[in-house]
């Protein structure tokens with residue numbers, strides 16, 4: 001994807017993982033229509049983004065909305081402005097004991113859930129939310145929580161999960177989970193999607209997740225990992241930048257080819273399971 005001028009390298013670099021992961025759920029898996037000017041607002045299903053203030057969540061809200069969904073989200077009260085600013089119609093505080101009952105009472109007819117948290121607790125809550133209508137539950141975190149599968153058998157609610165890496169179209173192993181065969185169809189979709197995504201970012205229809213940009217390169221990163229162990233950031237991602245001069249020296253690039261001062265090492269740390277994406 002090309003970097004639009006109004007986005008910093010850090011912001012652009014932070015988009016890749018989340019845009020790929022989320023769109024894989026919405027399109028090849030849930031089979032929603034791709035965003036286009038022909039899609040009418042609210043013409044699609046009611047979709048809940050569980051963990052709406054996560055990095056995957058804020059992208060899911062925006063893209064699902066562009067596909068015509070009525071979008072709802074769960075988050076903490078501190079992040080309700082964030083999820084509403086990205087296009088959620090209503091938010092629910094998952095810290096409240098009766099939040100599932102609040103969702104049921106709102107009569108939203110939710111049939112699709114993108115669970116960006118994927119814990120046993122979120123699986124239980126989502127199974128209750130789909131209890132009446134059934135529908136499609138997707139856990140962004142792999143593997144899919146057993147708690148959902150136990151409560152919602154496949155004939156009433158489909159439970160899926162997928163890994164963003166399949167977008168490269170090559171076989172890979174996800175340690176401790178499974179071996180994933182090459183999926184040429186996913187690679188074909190990725191090629192088509194990147195053109196759509198570029199346009200969405202260029203026209204400001206998809207905004208990056210809030211970032212906490214730090215300096216210090218790889219050494220700073222180690223400090224950030226330590227910080228994650230004690231207090232995970234909420235509603236934002238920590239990104240570490242590195243001076244262009246160092247990159248230029250490493251890669252043997254002529255200095256004239258460098259057009260910006262910094263480049264982002266897109267290192268994003270998950271608050272949910274403390275895994276690290278680079």
Ligand SMILES: NC(=O)c1ccc[n+]([C@@H]2O[C@H](COP(=O)([O-])OP(=O)(O)OC[C@H]3O[C@@H](n4cnc5c(N)ncnc54)[C@H](OP(=O)(O)O)[C@@H]3O)[C@@H](O)[C@H]2O)c1
Pocket residue numbers: 017021051053054055056057074075076077079094116117118119122140141142162163164165233234235236269270271272273275
């Ligand atoms: N399938 C793939 O290819 C793929 C790719 C990328 C990420 N992932 C997975 O997706 C998951 C989300 O990653 P992310 O980077 O989007 O997350 P993130 O940005 O680190 O999520 C942080 C937010 O999650 C919410 N949260 C944390 N613990 C929670 C809990 N127990 N219950 C409910 N909400 C909770 C908090 O919301 P509040 O502050 O509002 O409470 C927090 O702000 C991770 O498990 C990650 O491994 C999968």
